[in-house]
Amino acid sequence: MKLAYSILIFCLIVLETFPLNAQESVFRYELDLTKKNDAFNVILNAPELGPEDKVYSFVSFAPGVHQPLDFGRFIRLFKVFDKNGEELMVQKISLNDFRILEPEKVARIVYEIDDSFDMSIEHHPVYPMSGTGITKDYTVINTHGVFGYFEKLKDRPIELKLKLNGDPKVGTSLHLNNRGVYEIDSYYQFTDSPILIGDSLSYASVLVDEIKVEAYVHSKNNITASMILEQAQPILNAAKEFIGYSPVDRYTFLFYFADHQDVDQMKVFNFGGALEHSLSSTYALPDNPEYLHFLKDIIAHEFMHILSPLHLHSDVLANFDYSDPVSNDMHVWLYEGVTEWVSYKMQLTNGLVSFRDYLNYLSEKINKSQDYSSDYSLVRISKEWSTDEGNKQYGNIYQLGALTAAMLDLKLLDLSDGKKGLREVYLELISGYGKDKPFDNNEFFDEFVQMTYPQIAQFIESHIKNNTAFDFQELLGVIGVTYIEQRENIDKLPVMGLMWDADKAGNVVIKEFLPEYKGDLLQVGDKIVRVLNKDFNNANYRAIMDSINTMKVGDSYTIDIIRDENKLQITETLYTKIDRHVLVTSDKTSDRALKLRAILQKN
Template sequence: MKTIKCLAILFIAVCTTYAQENLHYTINLNDQTDDTFKVLLSVNSLSQEDSIYQFASTAPGTYQIEDIGRFVKNFEVFDKNGKQLSTLKKSVNQYRISEPSKVSTISYEVSDTWDTPVKVNPVYKMAGSSLETDHALINAHCMIGFPITRQAEAVSMELIYPENWVVGTALNKNDNGYFVANSFDHLIDSPILLGNLTQESVIIGNTKIEVYTYSKTGLIKSEMLLNDLKDLLIAAEKFLKGYPVDRYTFLFHFEDETVGAWEHSYSSEYVYQESEYTEAFSNSIVSVVAHEFFHIVTPLNIHSEIIEQFNFTNPTPSVHLWLYEGVTEWASGIMQLRGNILTLEELLAEYRQKLIYNDYFDPNYSLQDLALTSFTPKGAQQYSNIYMKGAIIAALLDIRLLELSKGKQGLRELILQLSAKYGKDKAFSEENFFEEIVQMTHPEIKEFIDKYIVEADPLPIQEYFDKIGITYVKNKKVKKESGKEETIKHYFEVNNDATKKQKKLRELWQSNN
């Protein structure tokens, strides 16, 4: 505690002098005492309305309760003379400051979420924080809180770390060498991996792609990953007709456990167990990257007001989870097909697996239900079906749009039109978005949305795939060589006897043109 007080006094002048933004954070990674991040916030001024200091209850894209306040200790506030001001812990994620107008610095410690056991709601590792002697993972919401009215305010952040460490992030620096973000949301949207990392970069189209990698024993290098990602990145650039960002950063962490990945607007991070870098391992990474990378469109360029300024106090679900995750998962497959990374048979095999997994979930749970209950225990049990049922429904919507427009407008074209209309700085209406989609497409799409997104009607898989000359049978009975009969669930097969009309629509379905 004495160390924190001394740090507060020491940095009062330094941070106030050099911070151009009103909120300037300093995180000391050199002091790893108690496996905690030492955080200091210097402010130029706070109003009486800023008596509440808020830590994140959740974060965009996690769809889980995180309650970061559980990991905070030694929360202290000082005036410009170093005198401590009184505070009160109001709730798990909020501290009340008695005299906010006098505040000059706020200091506290935050435990590493990876190594701090909790009884309920453990934080996903890819959305958490880790502090080790040779590296650190910073997801800012795990350590950075904010005065309650200042969420939209620009911030700067200084990291103190070993000189030989490499830093990977999509954040930019100001003239003082501090990382800057135009809001708390922007800071949270920009994870940082630093330590003994390898790094590589390449230009694709007009975009700089960066890869930073931590590998526990140095087994996996950024060069290896980038080489295997290039075809996918080129396919994505063609699918999107150019990236909507001029720089994108991949952060890879290979250590003791495979957990998953977390998307961001200008970057994504991946937590995998370090192992021999086989072709199968590489393919699994490419498959996950295909999904996460597409989030540069949804929700970066297509999002509702709920996503634009996230509610870090009370988890607020968006009904359009089907778009953010279901459509993204669909896009990860179809753009690989159109980029000649996946064969048609391989994509159909993926659809089959998704339908097999879908069978384990509640068939009466619609995508809208799934979205609105995503933060509840019941919704959490159904949540992963957004990547199964959500992707299949997006595939059906794509076929339906192509059919109605005679091949001129599929789901990809609709996404590009929406991206051009909105972009990262303009949100669509959470309430009216379905109606807008209908206006931009065809009246028949309202029935599709009502039946398969809002409600949970049985999916017309056989009917729709037949439109593109692909046979689907829910339970296909076949005879084995032994003469015994077996049932193949969710059987797909390309129909070689398809009509010219079916073949033409299939050709358009497989094409980026």
């Protein structure tokens, strides 16, 4: 009896002290947005640090963002204090790193960091979907751009308290506890969880199977969260049917649309796009309701990242190095290329697009992949995207990567006589791994072959590890589709015949001429300022292209350019479009091909 009493006392002591010990490992951040200094004001109450925890770092690179970020360049104040409030010695040892001379004494770190929306776009601009912004209407916190880390302590739990003016809406996938504090498992989850804050944000939610899908939207031109979810609903339903179950219980869309005034004030909005996270995604796009119907493909891609890399990723990605751009991860083709294909294939299998649409999609991927160097395989792109030359090839991961997934799907359907395509293998892999069990980076290809057929080993060698041209006639022939390398457009559609790109300063520059172009007035390197008397930018691009498409071959149009600092207005001509890599259904189709084609169009 006495022994039992002693054990009881011991247990009570353990139970009383355990929460305290657990809390001692927590990094407690407070973000103060009430100050009028146009900066993120951060206080970190740190747990006990060891002598090896000398360097506090800001993010150089982040998962899914294939560009240099270097958020340490935005630090304007950085101080460290002990428990008595005495300031400790700190040295800035690199662009993103601060060395603390006595880390064992650290109790509090205080710093101010500028937002990236105000930055110049002359050198490594941070694209707005990946960046941070403090505006009069809303605040964007891509958490990888505000909060730093200690290299060996990234697995420690984190708490975040937001100090805000008033009671604005806060959009995030993070969990808010009953103390008004966000609870976060690790720094990896922290940087995977953006936040959008604003008084005037619109909000809407919908239940898709067992997933609560939320949308928070900033727009001056009356794009609302309900409108976003209206566009997203068919996509979300298609995703549910494609996956067959609900892999997450909550997902958050964060949209901030930029109008003309925003673009003038914040030059980074000359760029735009979306960034995926495991349970949310951010969208920085032109504030034009006319573009809403173009959102479905973007939403589809970002949402389907709930499968990969969330539930299927390598051990390299699981231990992401925020300071090192060099990646040994060979599987960006899987995270981005297969996700890009899945985002359209699920629309086909759910009847949102037709088989003809799917063939046009593949044709477009073939055409766009031709703009990149054939020297870069999907694996090489994955490993070299951070180099100057490799980064120029990164966009091909969405073209060649998706195309490779589509061809792999056909190969698997052919070998299995329609019993198993890429969808089935993909979902089987996800079921076997999941978010907490990464696969071996070096052994994944071998495992994929073991799950499928020996012939897939040669496919991987030729088309993923190397960039061997596809035999489209053979691969597509199994579903009765004929490949035509090029032909004149049957509808005589008009084209300008130009290829352009944005330079480092955000100018749109003529990169090259397509074979259709027969003129001699324009030159490579000309900066395009206006077309059809409209500014040639993200906000007007779609309207300009729509106007071009209503014209006829031989019609004239005006294009304003800058050449050698001289402003010129040139009258040009529209030319007949040449269709390349055309896919058409064959007149002579076998019963087996028709069967496989039918299977391709359903789950």
